[in-house]
Amino acid sequence: AQKITQTQPGMFVQEKEAVTLDCTYDTSDQSYGLFWYKQPSSGEMIFLIYQGSYDEQNATEGRYSLNFQKARKSANLVISASQLGDSAMYFCAMRGPNTGNQFYFGTGTSLTVIP
């Protein structure tokens, strides 16, 4: 069975500081993809960043980076220089062949950026 675990229900960070949101996963697949989505209070789901299991380098997208540690099965999201607009729910997700190539999501982390 595939499983995504986000152990931080809520996080606080000071504006302009960096923050790491944790995500661990469990899979027997060799090939899989890891994704992070942001859900602001308006409710839409926004894609942030993707990491393939065979990618040798950690993914980066602007202020977002993914700290991928394959042996530990973790895919933590790092947000640098936090902004007030980063306050939102963040979801980690995984997709792989043993799930029928379906996405499975974690329960999310609520991030609040403090001015």
Add this chain to the structure above:
Amino acid sequence: NAGVTQTPKFQVLKTGQSMTLQCAQDMNHNSMYWYRQDPGMGLRLIYYSASEGTTDKGEVPNGYNVSRLNKREFSLRLESAAPSQTSVYFCAIWGAGYGANVLTFGAGSRLTVL
């Protein structure tokens, strides 16, 4: 949420009533999904369709039916709504976007069952 349109955005039903959530995409992707989102539980897959004419159950299919009418449209039907189906429903499509294959979501439909 360009490319994925869900209707309605809000709906209030009484227990036992039926309704259909509509989803349409203009990105020509094969795979379409219905998720529900409940507080503290993340997103859970209800049904998905890998291509036109095919549908499969996800984690929480009970109480729902789906129709993949054509490549563009994927509808979710509640035949006899129950309070436990109060949730936010998201339609999503899988395919190329943002430089990689990703799941692109509609804006969501908030359903309340009284």
